[in-house]
Amino acid sequence: MKRFTYVRAASIDQAIESLSVHADAKLLAGGTNLIDLMKYDVSTPTTIIDINDLPLREINETADGGLRVGALVTNSEVAIHPFVARHYPLLASAIFAGASAQLRNAATVGGNLMQRTRCPYFYDVLTPCNKRAPGSGCPARTGLNRNHAILGASQLCVATHPSDMCVALAAIGATIIVQGPNGVRSIPLADFHRLPGDSPEKDTTLVDDEIILDIFLPPVLEHHRYSYLKIRDRLSYAFAIVSAAVLLTINDEAAVSLAHIALGGVAHKPWRNTAAEALLIGRPASRVNFDQFASMLLSGSVALSENDFKIDLAHRTVVRALEQAASRTPQSQFDKRVH
Amino acid sequence: MDAAPNTAHHVAYTINGVIRMATIEPWVTLLDLLREEFDLTGTKKGCDHGQCGACTVLINGIRINSCLVLAVSRSGSVVTTIEGIGTPDQLHPLQAAFVKHDALQCGYCTPGQICSAIGLISEGIAKTRDEIREGMSGNLCRCGAYIGIVDAIEEVLAAAPDANSLP
Numbered sequence: 001m002k003r004f005t006y007v008r009a010a011s012i013d014q015a016i017e018s019l020s021v022h023a024d025a026k027l028l029a030g031g032t033n034l035i036d037l038m039k040y041d042v043s044t045p046t047t048i049i050d051i052n053d054l055p056l057r058e059i060n061e062t063a064d065g066g067l068r069v070g071a072l073v074t075n076s077e078v079a080i081h082p083f084v085a086r087h088y089p090l091l092a093s094a095i096f097a098g099a100s101a102q103l104r105n106a107a108t109v110g111g112n113l114m115q116r117t118r119c120p121y122f123y124d125v126l127t128p129c130n131k132r133a134p135g136s137g138c139p140a141r142t143g144l145n146r147n148h149a150i151l152g153a154s155q156l157c158v159a160t161h162p163s164d165m166c167v168a169l170a171a172i173g174a175t176i177i178v179q180g181p182n183g184v185r186s187i188p189l190a191d192f193h194r195l196p197g198d199s200p201e202k203d204t205t206l207v208d209d210e211i212i213l214d215i216f217l218p219p220v221l222e223h224h225r226y227s228y229l230k231i232r233d234r235l236s237y238a239f240a241i242v243s244a245a246v247l248l249t250i251n252d253e254a255a256v257s258l259a260h261i262a263l264g265g266v267a268h269k270p271w272r273n274t275a276a277e278a279l280l281i282g283r284p285a286s287r288v289n290f291d292q293f294a295s296m297l298l299s300g301s302v303a304l305s306e307n308d309f310k311i312d313l314a315h316r317t318v319v320r321a322l323e324q325a326a327s328r329t330p331q332s333q334f335d336k337r338v339h
Numbered sequence: 340m341d342a343a344p345n346t347a348h349h350v351a352y353t354i355n356g357v358i359r360m361a362t363i364e365p366w367v368t369l370l371d372l373l374r375e376e377f378d379l380t381g382t383k384k385g386c387d388h389g390q391c392g393a394c395t396v397l398i399n400g401i402r403i404n405s406c407l408v409l410a411v412s413r414s415g416s417v418v419t420t421i422e423g424i425g426t427p428d429q430l431h432p433l434q435a436a437f438v439k440h441d442a443l444q445c446g447y448c449t450p451g452q453i454c455s456a457i458g459l460i461s462e463g464i465a466k467t468r469d470e471i472r473e474g475m476s477g478n479l480c481r482c483g484a485y486i487g488i489v490d491a492i493e494e495v496l497a498a499a500p501d502a503n504s505l506p
Contacts (some may be wrong), residue, residue: 006348006365006411028412035368035407036388048365050412076401080464100477101462102395102455106403236476334470 002044019209022047029108033115065219071110071212090226094168096333097230110212117159130156131200145304152267157200170262170270171245180210193269227324235336240265242314244321256280285326294318350414355423370394370405381421381450392478395451402458421450436491444482
């Protein structure tokens with residue numbers, strides 16, 4: 001680990017000011033990703049700004065029937081919160097699908113939003129990586145890319161975003177509240193993470209000196225159906241090869257009335273296609289319609305040398321998750337059999 | 340806040356009921372603080388990256404990977420390590436169950452397994468065998484004693500489903 005100066009922010013304003021003053025500073029919350037990256041010298045901040053004293057640990061219901069989750073609330077606290085378990089079970093399920101209990105107990109929701117890709121070239125400082133060292137090249141494009149992107153990649157970067165929680169937040173339509181030197185602004189989750197394009201070193205649309213304050217979940221969706229289906233190389237404690245988060249409502253005429261579907265493990269950000277979702281509205285929740293939706297969702301997929309299987313796998317995962325949701329038999333994160 | 344380089348930080352922890360203080364550099368992890376400064380070597384360093392669970396301890400009763408915690412960040416916390424759980428004459432129920440069910444071979448992962456299992460029981464989520472397996476997935480055992488580990492935890496859970504009834 002490279003040496004650094006440690007400071008502890010006593011207020012949000014002080015944290016922002018400290019970010020402005022110190023170049024190459026990083027905010028420390030749970031540390032489960034940052035400390036790991038620092039041990040590999042992938043992240044080499046010269047200053048660590050510890051934000052654990054900031055008043056961002058509350059979960060509160062909002063006046064409009066939604067939920068406001070502070071950036072420092074741990075993943076575990078969100079997943080076991082009674083209101084989340086009852087009204088946003090998709091979010092609880094996705095969180096339980098990720099990492100281990102120990103990591104979820106330390107990791108924060110703000111940190112989850114900010115976590116970096118698990119691309120092995122990004123992690124190995126002896127290899128080039130455009131995300132870690134802009135302009136150095138991307139060995140993943142022709143190298144070990146079994147678990148890399150099939151959607152939205154660029155010539156410079158084929159990394160995927162590793163979060164489960166963010167895939168659920170994408171389906172739910174969360175909003176991220178951030179504060180910077182110029183005040184507070186809100187960013188829809190869909191716009192929070194970005195595609196790699198010409199600047200893969202940027203994971204998010206946060207600008208310098210901004211800090212995440214809260215995540216807003218929109219008002220509870222009554223009588224919705226859901227499933228979070230995560231496909232991985234081992235049954236637990238592994239990153240997704242593909243995952244699908246599904247929120248569905250079906251009306252009295254057995255037609256789909258709302259469909260929010262996000263894919264994980266396939267792109268630089270949780271992947272949604274609202275045009276494809278619109279295709280489902282007003283139509284029966286049937287296999288043939290789910291198939292058609294999955295084809296449109298995955299249109300434009302491009303396989304790399306080792307991951308062509310992911311296109312088919314993603315298609316089947318989406319269809320299965322939609323069927324699980326429609327039949328009110330969401331994937332259990334404990335009994336791992338996929339029904 | 341002081342922008343000048345700073346390397347010496349005073350930390351104070353209550354570890355297994357004893358207040359301990361040290362002056363450390365900010366990059367020292369809680370795991371290294373326990374092992375190197377306080378000579379509490381029961382907590383093990385396996386991968387040092389949060390993947391194996393050998394370093395699991397309880398902070399304020401909650402299980403975490405001590406290798407991914409900067410000690411300076413969590414100063415003031417109450418920490419329980421394996422040294423604070425049971426004694427050779429009076430084993431903690433989980434320790435007794437691990438012995439009974441052959442839940443270890445080399446024993447290197449065991450302190451982390453025991454701390455993690457205490458955390459799992461107090462979380463109160465895991466009831467079934469599947470749930471125990473999933474809840475313990477952050478603790479690897481290279482000897483492959485997983486069946487014994489789940490057997491041991493299952494037995495203790497069945498006997499004391501309320502975590503508060505455990506010592």
